[in-house]
């Protein structure tokens with residue numbers, strides 16, 4: 315034990331490459347968290363999906379107007395699926411979905427620029443857009 319401590323003390327550079335990569339990952343995670351928490355409230359909900367004719371559609375909804383609607387999306391594997399999307403109080407979420415894993419329902423509410431909800435079984439992406447948005451929808 316003491317021998318190990320002496321080795322570390324005598325080393326010119328006490329950190330190993332693995333230590334530095336862990337610190338770098340922590341710093342990146344903290345910066346990402348701060349940026350995501352400080353991102354402004356979005357004004358538009360953009361929904362990208364494939365319709366019954368397998369045509370990619372992108373619809374935009376005002377996040378400041380309360381609404382609830384059903385979205386019918388087509389998946390190559392799972393066929394046609396229905397998602398119930400709710401927009402209320404500047405936030406949007408998937409209330410109900412026919413997908414098997416329910417991840418889109420459990421992703422919670424989004425309302426800040428850049429936040430997304432993805433339903434991969436039905437190939438649906440809900441994204442908040444607004445000033446300062448630099449991300450792209452890729453599905």
Ligand SMILES: [Zn+2]
Nearest residue numbers: 411413418433
């Ligand atoms: Zn889903």
